[in-house]
Amino acid sequence: MDPVVLFFLLGLLAGLAKAEIRMPSAIYEFLSALLLITIGLKGGVELAKQDVWQILPQVLAVILMGISLPLIAFPVLRWAGRFTRADSASIAAHYGSVSVATYAVAVAYLARENIAFEEYMAVFMVVLEMPAIVVGVLLAKGISRRTEWRALSHEVFLGKSIVLLVGGLLIGWISGPEGMVPLQPFFFDLFKGVLALFLLEMGLIASGQVGSLRRYGVFLISFGIAMPLFSSVIGAVLGAWLGLSLGGIVMLATLAASASYIAVPAAVRISIPEANPTLSLSASLGVTFPFNVIIGIALYHKMAVWLVQQGVGS
Amino acid sequence: MDPVVLFFLLGLLAGLAKAEIRMPSAIYEFLSALLLITIGLKGGVELAKQDVWQILPQVLAVILMGISLPLIAFPVLRWAGRFTRADSASIAAHYGSVSVATYAVAVAYLARENIAFEEYMAVFMVVLEMPAIVVGVLLAKGISRRTEWRALSHEVFLGKSIVLLVGGLLIGWISGPEGMVPLQPFFFDLFKGVLALFLLEMGLIASGQVGSLRRYGVFLISFGIAMPLFSSVIGAVLGAWLGLSLGGIVMLATLAASASYIAVPAAVRISIPEANPTLSLSASLGVTFPFNVIIGIALYHKMAVWLVQQGVGS
Amino acid sequence: MDPVVLFFLLGLLAGLAKAEIRMPSAIYEFLSALLLITIGLKGGVELAKQDVWQILPQVLAVILMGISLPLIAFPVLRWAGRFTRADSASIAAHYGSVSVATYAVAVAYLARENIAFEEYMAVFMVVLEMPAIVVGVLLAKGISRRTEWRALSHEVFLGKSIVLLVGGLLIGWISGPEGMVPLQPFFFDLFKGVLALFLLEMGLIASGQVGSLRRYGVFLISFGIAMPLFSSVIGAVLGAWLGLSLGGIVMLATLAASASYIAVPAAVRISIPEANPTLSLSASLGVTFPFNVIIGIALYHKMAVWLVQQGVGS
Amino acid sequence: MSGELRKLLVIVTESSLERNLVRDFMEWGVTGYTITDARGKGSRGIRDAGWDVSANIRIEIICNLDVARRVMTQIRQKYYANYAMVSYLTDVEVLRSEKF
Amino acid sequence: MSGELRKLLVIVTESSLERNLVRDFMEWGVTGYTITDARGKGSRGIRDAGWDVSANIRIEIICNLDVARRVMTQIRQKYYANYAMVSYLTDVEVLRSEKF
């Protein structure tokens, strides 16, 4: 098992045992910002090597996926899960969007397995983060005049994670590979260590969700596992169809399977205030994130290998 | 453009767009301390290779410059800018002193351009930081008995930036190049990444000055550009006259042109309480710092090249 | 002198001069966590190379030492020092336990002197941290029913430093040397820089103990020097007898000589509330830590060389 | 000590509301406020400030009775149903009373 | 503004007690509290929050007189002798008074 995953487990166990190893939230925010900027920079550098027009169709297809996933999740949550409209919309938005830490773990996983992937996929993460939020708000409220679209678009386009990710992308793009050389030690060499510490914190936070999971029960747990499995298939098939490499397919499956726990909660808290934030967070952080990190990614890898062997896509 | 400058622009734009990407102030303080210590260590290591007595005349000349600059700025601010005596003295003190981040950007600039410079110049930064504060207080109050000289000297000699800078210098000096080897990865290799993050924060803080700049108007903005241009000429000519290398001339011009926004504000707030801190900070942070980082340093480089071609100095 | 020790002195002097260079406590906690995890990881990696059963006897001997030291210190404090029972027990617990920063300085010292040691000794640190606390509580209260053993065992086994250290050990052990490669730049390359910054903070904190030392007087200072000297002899002889290498003997002497200032204070504050925390902390932080870091370790090195020359042990 | 009486209104709520509340305050005639970071427990469970989403803020507003009344009424309508929020009012004596 | 009167109890103490106090509160019938990090000075000297051991917390509890009385009595018995601790009580007006 990858050591970074062990750090996650350490945090999880420590949290469950009520050991107080939590680092100050300032450190958590620092590590989180570092991950976002690094992934952005890497993506930007790769983008600099690409013909951007060629990627555009891929980007559009991925956006479409980002719109579809919450539309599929919503009715399941509303009718099978019997959640209120607001809660269903909120959870759907979380699962339509993405998680940076999951992406980072997948990056580490592929590096360990020596599998290359299209690093410009950081762009996919950017375009996946946003549409789900808008779809979620529409699902919750309809196209009502009472939605504060100005406030929402501020949350969507100027949220911390989007700005750092896009900022990193642009800086990486403009500076190109040589420009990055002096930034290499700080942003790239430290990446996996930073991720390890961040996952330690994530484990602690995830362990805090156990209480509410117990309260909200079986459906939420099942959904938190079934939904990423389903989404990963969509992501993997789309990836194969778009002609991505093996690594690229794994990454797109992982992106599809991951659920947001930073950008979406913040935006939804303001835009769908009636939704209970505990529900979506305990599913996303308490179930889906651990599942993806510990089991999911390896599974998506297997699925991608199978797809490539079937000659799907190319 | 150097990626670190792009980080500054990212912060600036994000701040103007009211995106909330600010990192906790603990991180800001951490990065700032790292920069100070690193510059100190580097300076100290170089100092260990020098004959200190030979540098002494240079140091004295630089101190003289640090005393002259606020004396020149004061009447301009008082009569042309029509500021109160306290405000004029305060702003003058800011511009007579120096900015570590600007120095660090110039270091990165020269590294990128492959231009060497006298790294012991960190010593110049130390001796430039302090005299301007004393001159400012004298300008504001005269040699009055009411000035709390004890408190002021505490601020001047035991301020955070001075202690970290001088501490770094001494440790670097005592330990010498070999002693620094195990500290290399943390302090030196990470330098540019740390600087990038710090500039991101600086961009955010600078963007917060726009409001007050609008209020205080055209004179302050003009002064914030004209003063560094003027000072840089003094600095460059002095550098050439002292026989510094091309890089050294650029650095001394940059030091002269830079305005303080950490040490001086803290000291002046206590020692010249009547001065409005918004005025000096919005000029120093909102105008001069961005100007130097984005345009100034490249300009001072051109000026230094011209000076060297003219054979000034050596 | 090792530059990290110079950082400690810088902090000490700055603190005594009342310069306000303290970094936010978030940073202090971050650096402290990094040290603990790194030492754990290193120890774990080495453990992976060992036959664990072979180390077991060593571990048991070291635990015995951890139980004996506070039992020896207690009567001295109680009768010679005339401290209350609670205070004597508390101070004894501090000196029976260990200090991670002292261990880290010894690691840096040996690296500088090019002396190898058994890196799995991080295990010794783990098993030394805990017994002294239990012994201390027993000394203070006897095996009374009023002791909240549940709360105490929580503090002892789930304290921050134990969990991070043991967690690091396990992760290092499971992952082995190759698993650590991508974590190398963050955890191992930065180690000495992180230690330097941490020691800067420690110097500041140590300087804050001077006031209480003045109040509590000569006995505490003498004890703070004599006790580590005595313990180091025990540690060194035990190390030689266990057949440790020269470096290993120095490390065990240092571990024995070091006094806790993180884990024990926290546990004792809850479990022996009548004990005055200022007493134990000013001795441990204000006397013993500086003594060990500045003079002690070099002394223990000399002692170990002498022991090895005498052919003690092997 | 010729202090005058004013009201001190304290609001403890989710830190994600800070931005919105500060905007609201302007509208409601609040001329000043002081915010500190906090954690706590209430009817909506434990909020331990471990990360953004679970952090609280504690807001203090010194104002006259009118403004206090307006703010309390408004936050009750706008936020009480959906957000972790608690508020209380007390009397304080201030100098420079023209400021509040 | 049909507020009702409650008590506000404030406790300033060592942050190492946070865990224990929170556990005690449950027992003593406290339904909610708000905590902020603090530093300060008192009869036990300066506590400057430079690191864990020297940090303070400031706890606010809105409750009825009964609970306030119980908490004050209990903390006096259990903690006052051995820990840096200060507490005070004041009257506040609350909305949603059923919560407290």
Place this chain on the structure above:
Amino acid sequence: MSGELRKLLVIVTESSLERNLVRDFMEWGVTGYTITDARGKGSRGIRDAGWDVSANIRIEIICNLDVARRVMTQIRQKYYANYAMVSYLTDVEVLRSEKF
């Protein structure tokens, strides 16, 4: 609950004054205080604690009326004109009243 009445004086001001105020307090007979970090807005604009220069502190002093009066008079004379500063006074009931 045989509490006694004391004054609670709260001062919100620029954090750059902390050092000086703490020194002043000794002179003015203040025996204890509690400080928390804060941000806020007032007549001198927004102070958002983004960095040192724009940070606030909130100081709480429990004391008798005499000391409260002295501190309020003194800070008004010494700091009100040039620094962002607000203060207010309220009554509190304390145990261990000999401490204050």
